[in-house]
Amino acid sequence: MTVPDGLPVHYQREWQRFDLWCDGADRTPLPADPLTVLDYLHESGGTPATARRRVSVINTAHRLHGHTPPGGAEPIRRAVNHRRAQRLARRAAAIERLLPAIPIWGWPHGLVGRRDRALLVLAAAGLPAPRISALTRTDVTIVGDGTVLIGDPALTVVAGPDPYRCPAGVLRDWLDVHTLVPHPAGHALLEHHLEQRTLPTPTGPVPAGDTPLFTSFDRRGWTPLPDIDPETLRRPALLALTGESVTAIVRAHLSGRASTHRRRRRPTRPATTQPQPPPIEEIYLDPDYHDAGIAARHHGTAELNTEIDDLLADFDTDADQLNARILELLDIATESA
Incomplete structure (x- = not known):
């Protein structure tokens, strides 16, 4: 000993x-x-x-x-930290209810949906937004039984029976498309496969170690690329999704305000004949506006609770750091004595 x-x-x-x-x-x-x-x-x-x-x-x-x-x-x-455990359990339950409604097929909503589902699973597991932002593809390991290991120290994401809510399955859904994101023809390939629901199992090499696990997408499914380095004439790795963006995406889903990322409409030729004016729709006044107002009030309360949970999480992190600093000062004082 x-x-x-x-x-x-x-x-x-x-x-x-x-x-x-x-x-x-x-x-x-x-x-x-x-x-x-x-x-x-x-x-x-x-x-x-x-x-x-x-x-x-x-x-x-x-x-x-x-x-x-x-x-x-x-x-x-x-x-x-029992308070942290209870808070994350509430968040995990809310995210589990959201997952089946987020699409994984179609363009570009299937691409964005797979990414957002993976972000929600990691947030439900308690991974902080800055650490999610810093993850690269080589930080993810899939073991034989389907379990996914994230980062170091490893966060274990186990497989579940429900295919729509399985945390490990959600991460594998994102990895299936992530391989093509940095590919030169990845945009066209992803659009084709997600529209046709024919996504093949990844067989190519894992992207380079500096390839971020999560990136941003515009409304057409494009990934913003960094500028070419004038000295090396090479383009750096893809830009990682920032910690602030991760937090915003998770909050948007939990509050019911996430973007739908509708399907991009293809351009069509103008009609050769004069189109008929659209018919005038009858105005319908909803008699249930009072109930709708009450529901909106409850929705706002849920959003406020989500923000309070985030503030409490930040407070717990600061408290842990302060506690560690106090212990260090006690160590110094003890050694001096």
């Missing part, structure tokens, strides 16, 4: 407990994978504050040795 070099004295006893547990469970304490830490927290029990301190000790030991702190994994963040 060893103590990592540089670990503060008041952290060493807690680390020894974790090291002893790993030895008995035949696990590796350093570096420890998130599942190991999660099992340790569940078996050790204690209050949420105790769990947070244990995670802080384990994270500190990993940082001292240049390893990725396992406490950043989403399952561990939920385990030590």
Whole structure:
């Protein structure tokens, strides 16, 4: 049983407990994978504050040795923050209801729908918008049973029985078209396959490591391209969807204000004969305007709750950072004494 070099004295006893547990469970304490830490927290029990301190000790030991702190994994963040877990559970339930209504076929709404569905699944899993924006294609791994692993520390997105709501299936739907997005002829190929519902299974190479996982699209399905570098005469990688855009897209879907991305109309030749004026439609006054107003009020309340949840999420993140800073100051004060 060893103590990592540089670990503060008041952290060493807690680390020894974790090291002893790993030895008995035949696990590796350093570096420890998130599942190991999660099992340790569940078996050790204690209050949420105790769990947070244990995670802080384990994270500190990993940082001292240049390893990725396992406490950043989403399952561990939920385990030590019950309010966050409840808030994400509410968001996940709302997103699960939305997924079947978002199209995956047609042009360009099938393309945008696949991207938005993938964004919603990652948001429901608790991945922050800046981290979603920074993902590249090589951050995604599909394992044999259909499970999808995202980023490092890995976020596990498991397969489900419902094909319209399966989180892993939603991500695979996006990966099926993502391979063609940076392709020179990708726009034409995607339009054809999504209109004809004949999308083939990707067999080509995975896009380059710097290819962002999510990009923006205009109303015709085009992806904005960065300017050519005048020194290298090469075009940089595609522009990634910003964190602000990710947040805006998720909020728009949750509030019912997402763009429909209607099918692009093809130009037609002008008619040779004078078209007849459209018939005058009878004006119909809806007698249920009062009920419609009440429904709109409830809709606005739901949107406000969504914004409050986002503010609480930001507050939790700031609180975690402040807590970590306080622990660092305590370490410095202890060492000085």
